[in-house]
Amino acid sequence: MTSFYDQGPLSQIAINLFYGWGYNFYRQENQLRADDQLIRAQVCTLLQQARAAVESAESDYRREFIPPPSRAQPRPDPQAIAGAQTLEKLSHAIGALDGQIRALPVPENDRMTQRYRKEGETLAKLLSIDQQLTGQAELLRQMLAGKPGPWIIENKPSLLEGITAITETLRARQAILLS
Numbered sequence: 001m002t003s004f005y006d007q008g009p010l011s012q013i014a015i016n017l018f019y020g021w022g023y024n025f026y027r028q029e030n031q032l033r034a035d036d037q038l039i040r041a042q043v044c045t046l047l048q049q050a051r052a053a054v055e056s057a058e059s060d061y062r063r064e065f066i067p068p069p070s071r072a073q074p075r076p077d078p079q080a081i082a083g084a085q086t087l088e089k090l091s092h093a094i095g096a097l098d099g100q101i102r103a104l105p106v107p108e109n110d111r112m113t114q115r116y117r118k119e120g121e122t123l124a125k126l127l128s129i130d131q132q133l134t135g136q137a138e139l140l141r142q143m144l145a146g147k148p149g150p151w152i153i154e155n156k157p158s159l160l161e162g163i164t165a166i167t168e169t170l171r172a173r174q175a176i177l178l179s
Contacts, residue, residue, distance in 0.1 A: 010135025017042070017134055032123040033106045039130045044098050046137040051094040053144040054152060058087035061149025083153050090152065093163050094140075100170055101133070105177060122176060129173040136166045 018039070065080040067073070106126075140162040144152065152159065 014131035014134035050141040057149040
């Protein structure tokens with residue numbers, strides 16, 4: 001299984017997705033901003049699919065493990081409630097990543113930026129980060145696709161590792177824009 005931190009395999013996943021999206025890398029600086037937004041929109045789509053998989057698993061989990069109250073068992077099993085809450089929190093964490101990615105800035109196109117920052121180099125660095133981000137989001141989506149709630153709960157540590165890796169990649173992207 002590919003790790004969320006392996007630059008080579010993640011780049012290959014990203015390149016394959018870029019081609020599938022009808023797009024062949026960055027071209028010129030003015031186009032790069034639009035390309036950056038396109039890539040981030042596609043990464044958000046991957047995260048939305050991952051979140052939808054978790055929400056579907058949560059719904060099925062609740063239906064299976066939390067029956068309606070009865071006289072014999074008026075309160076649900078605390079472990080089942082904890083499992084459902086784990087799935088709900090994971091869904092919210094993926095949704096938060098989606099929101100962060102949508103709100104990410106791109107380099108401004110003003111004279112100060114052009115004069116004091118090499119815009120082409122900055123955008124090239126962002127391409128590298130975008131590739132890693134895309135690979136990480138796709139790996140997370142693949143890990144969650146079609147998996148049942150108990151499997152997701154059991155594999156929560158590796159899924160949280162993926163969310164942490166994506167968060168770290170977002171921080172690296174912000175550091176590039178602040179430098």
